[in-house]
Amino acid sequence: MTQQGVRWTADQVLSLAPDDASRKAGSKLGAAGPWSGTGQDGGTVWGLCRGSGSRPYQTVVDLAGASGPAYRCSCPSRKFPCKHALGLLLLWASAADAVPPGEPPDWAAQWLSDRRERSAGKRPVDEAGSASGAADPEAARRRAERRAERITAGVTELEQRLADLLRGGLAGAERAGYGLWEETAARMVDAQASGLASRVRELGAVPSSGSGWPVRLLEEAALLHLLNRAWLRRELLPDDLAATVRSRVGLPASPSGPAIRDRWLVLAQYDTADSRLTTRRIWLYGADSHRTPLLLSYGAAGRAPELALPVGLTLEAEVSPYPGGGRQRAALGERFAAPEATEIRPPGISTTQAAVRYGTALRDDPWLDSVPVTLDRVVPARDGDAWQLADADEDTALPLTPAARSRPGLWRLVALSGGAPVKVFGECGHQGFTPLTAWPERGGPAVSLC
Template sequence: MNAMGVRWTAEQVLALAPDDASRRAGSKLGTAGPWSGRGSGEGAVWGLCKGSGRVPYRTVVDTTGLAYLCECPSRKFPCKHALGLLLLQASDGTESEETAAPDWAGRWLAARRARAGSAARQSEGGGPGGPADPEAARRRAERRAARITSGAEELEQRLADLLRGGLAAAEQRGYGLWEETAARMVDAQAPGLAGRVRELGSIPGSGPGWPLRLLEECALTHLLDRAWLSADRLPAPFATTVRTRVGLTSPVDGVPVRDHWLVLAQYDAADARLTTRRVWLHGTASGRTALLLSFGAAGRAPGLSLPVGAVLDGEVTPHAGSGQLRAEPGEQFVPVEGPAAPPPGGPVGAALDAYGRALREDPWLDSWPVTLTGVVPARAEYGWQLADADGREALPLTPAAQSRPGLWRLVALSGGAPVTVFGECGHRGFTPLAAWSPETPGETVPLI
């Protein structure tokens, strides 16, 4: 964008859209026709968009933190008007002079940035009233830990009853008993355990081999229970991982990392209660991979949205724990000119080794971020896979990845030739999230 010294592409703007309908609607508003009063300056763009009513919608985007304000009634985030404004800005052929924001945009920008500064000061000082009472915090933590311990002991008894009665009986009992147990874990303030119980309840009768899958998941749940009950005897990083897995928030206590971050992928996962957005970043100087998580209530998109393929100057602070992939973003991510080469990677064998090492630190890990170099998408007897160019090793794609349009985008990008692919490698297979061809190594192609 002009105000930040770099211009986003239309593809990067469209990557912010919450769904295909928003992309189509935003594209229609990416022309000058419906807009008036447009301007940019101090890390923001604004404009008035003519809608179906008599009064145009006022729209402003804070591009330093990718926040949006629009008077339209849409519940999508960003709405089509914010997307159209950004697309129009991206399509301008010349740099425009920065101007002062109108009062309505200036007030929102000032209030938003003041809140961000206040939140940072409260984080440093423990709250608006000064440092938090450590003794009160300790007592709250002890009460919650006692409730989680009670829930873990109850879950252990539930697993013992299941194995004593035989796994075959799990299919006849139905899902109700599992949901009741999950509700008890929620009451125990252990949402991580509740999630694992619901996963267990979905396995019986789910297809051939379900008893083996149920036994594997029961073993992992039992391991998590025992690890929680013995957390005081575990190494500190692993104990933090255990606390995170049962549902406690991991502390943000790492050293902040300032870098130029390549946005590798962004996608949402939703259930009846929550929408979780995962954003993968790669530090071009540090070589670090970071995962940013943001959350929204059911039916609403999370607030954090970054354009895939952009290089952003910013700071992230890692959470504690064994893997230390998850991080908290700083106040601003500013797009910069710079190389967007893919992260360094290796063949299929190296990816499997990386996933195996990660499992030693976190046995409950579903997947691990890896970059495959020189791989070719190929159709096998059991479905699609990514194979090394010499054909010696291959990774099957997960069932979900094989049903997405991104698979065909990857096949078209490859055309039978080796490509570089970033994604998540896990026990269910590999999920491709972004790819690069040898001809255009600086162009990130999103696959999800």
């Protein structure tokens, strides 16, 4: 959990919620009323929550796990954390004496013991899923060659599809509908090029998506064509750019850079989901290295990924970067301490510098949607029907992305600012800026906007 006496805020607890419904339901259970038998011991919190049945739900949270908090509850919910785990953490965070110290009951102690034994017994695995050192290098090389041949065949077919699109005219894409693109995406999946499949689906959703869609369609088609040509000529590319191309088409990779030990501030955490997968993005900031790595974790459709870190806390740990231009993505390695409260804030830049940073990053990765940026002294303001972040020290502003304008977090940002400058962390890209976390200018905890 945290060192005894260091409290989390309610926002930090709720940042672990898998969705809005869980966040609301958990908030209702954050008082002492439904709880009995609660306790804490180092990195563990447990309790019994009264439900609709005759027996209370047994809930335990391990906040000192190597991959982030872990949860166990006897309720039938498939969400992690469930509303009972969130409610228990909110109760613990509400006051120093809300959950007394003690020894875990047998049901909690057994789960903790089993969990830590499993963690200690895990062996690292390679990309093929075999234990490290057990795979045959020659067999792995042959598999890689066969997969590359399938991807090349898929890329060649996709190039023909794009050529047909341009010959027939962009207006024909609206008449053809989405079905043909979904079929093309399925062909890319067959070719084991999941990254290309995702981009094809995005391209297929552009026609009839609103004013200016032909321009957006042409842009997406050009980026897809560039990725295809880069794959076909990958042997001629610089190593970092070739690694980026392999990642963009969907080839798996392993962390290749040296591990970096630091005190990592959890800047933001949010999930995106489709019919197949839930993807969790966690941004960190190194207090000493000044790096901003991205952790990605995945869960089956409708289920939250296992890795979860509370926004606004720091953890001492190692991260290892993945190959590729920009080296944003990293893997979380050994953790040396549980998350704890901090006054660390990332340094900020102006809105002009943020736009320059994104433009510079495109040289290393032309398919990059956005870069992590912390803006100093910006004020949320309306610009007609849209919203923007106006720089308090320059006559410049960054528009908010359409996704940001539809999130409830926008109103939290407006309320936090109250017309005064704030520090905001988010993602800056070709569609604008997406705010994810904010801090009041005169001090105070981080406020998650996700």
